[in-house]
Amino acid sequence: MTAARSEQAVYAGDRDGAALQAAFANGEIPVAVYGLGKMGLPLAAVLAEVTGNVVGVDIDESVVAAIERGESPVEGEPGLAELVAETSADRSLTATTRGARAASDAQVHVLIVPTLMEEAEPDLSMLRAAVDAVGEGLSPGDLVIVESTVPPTTTRDVVAPRLADRSGLDPDEFGVAFCPERTASGRALEDIRGAYPKVVGGVDAESERVAGLLYDELTSNEVIPAGDATTAECVKVFEGIYRDVNIALANELARVADPLSVDVTRAIEVANTQPFCEIHSPGPGVGGHCIPLYPRFLTTTVDTDLPLIETGRAVNDEMPSFVTDAVVDLLDEQGVPVEDADVLVLGVAYRAGVDETRKSPSRPVVSQLDALGARVWAADPAVDVAAVPELPAEPVAVANVEQTASTYDAVVVMTEHDAYSDLDYEAFGDAVAVDARGSLGELPLPTYTVGAGRS
């Protein structure tokens, strides 16, 4: 059960570190986690496992009701269903939609709600709403931690002032820190428990110190003080930008596979045997609700030309069309006009191992083929294709792919799900293939492979 607030403040300027950590681990410091989604629920469950005193807050009543029943609404996370059942049963994790009430009972508030991109700028509306709920219940001596990925300066210039405004407290009466969620879907518990060092950055030194002490109780890895909240925000955004630009390099290099008649993926693999070389893998584009967004969290925040970052984004966003063009060219070689073609797309999820389709490169490929007049089909073992909004494709169960294979003129592998390696591609007869991931090796079909070219 949620213990009463401890007598001692968390953000107190001089609280003994060891005593604070003991109080946290003993459940004497109530914690509230705002946002119980793919990242927030695993975090709340691990915090509940460590402290025994966590209230999860979500605006979605069905999420709250499921957790209160001991069920995890988040799927695809090894160990999470069991951990939610366990921590819900012993009440070390409870859930509510009443954010302000949870805030008035908690002394540590963790915000991990979505931060998205509108057309031209970051959408922080859900973060502001969560901040308002915390502000209504904030008490002197509390600590507020932002885990949502945000544009640099957000914690200092948006979150902290808004908390003071909503709570009526002076800014120096409570602590605020940014501690990025460095977790990948499909391995959340492992990542949260310590796969990587935890970064902490405070709006002041005491916020950073206290946040570091608390995360030191949570992670088996080290806790790295970034020096301030904005530096910590840059750490997270820079990690994502590094990945996006690096993937763009791999995708641009993939374009020389045909002109040079070389297997670029093989060349990358061998180049990466040098410790200073880490070229990523070419593919059909960059999906998910993280990596495609983070570059624009920076480029829309600073009034500085960042051409490399912008170009990387453009190179990656061009890859779905590159895949569609390869399909059309191969069909043309076989004398099949794309407008008369049946095309099977294998993979709607943005990467293997997740059921997530947000910004998946498969979406533009399906839409482009549909717009060209093709009849598009899609199969994905992790995604309910029929339930994917605005996807002009007929769903096909993966189990039915082989028996329907002869009806397709082209098969496009967009996601490297293991299930696709087990298919008998002979069954596709005279069809052509585009392997956007280079994950299937030699196929018994006329094939274009991103990264290896025409075979």
Ligand SMILES: NC(=O)C1=CN([C@@H]2O[C@H](COP(=O)(O)OP(=O)(O)OC[C@H]3O[C@@H](n4cnc5c(N)ncnc54)[C@H](O)[C@@H]3O)[C@@H](O)[C@H]2O)C=CC1
């Ligand atoms: N999904 C991922 O792979 C990673 C995501 N992140 C970051 O974590 C944050 C959360 O992302 P996800 O968990 O993927 O989002 P999600 O969409 O899976 O879940 C978000 C949850 O927050 C709830 N919510 C929305 N507004 C709320 C409010 N005002 N109060 C309480 N709950 C609210 C929603 O109902 C939903 O249940 C984002 O900032 C994202 O950038 C960071 C690392 C990895």
Ligand SMILES: CC(=O)N[C@@H]1[C@@H](OP(=O)(O)OP(=O)(O)OC[C@H]2O[C@@H](n3ccc(=O)[nH]c3=O)[C@H](O)[C@@H]2O)O[C@H](C(=O)O)[C@@H](O)[C@@H]1O
């Ligand atoms: C280095 C890393 O694995 N970062 C994670 C990443 O998670 P995410 O689910 O976005 O997966 P990802 O592996 O970065 O892939 C993003 C997209 O990029 C594509 N991709 C990825 C790597 C690559 O070499 N080539 C490539 O084309 C993937 O297919 C996918 O469409 O972004 C997360 C985030 O920051 O939200 C971060 O916490 C995770 O740790």
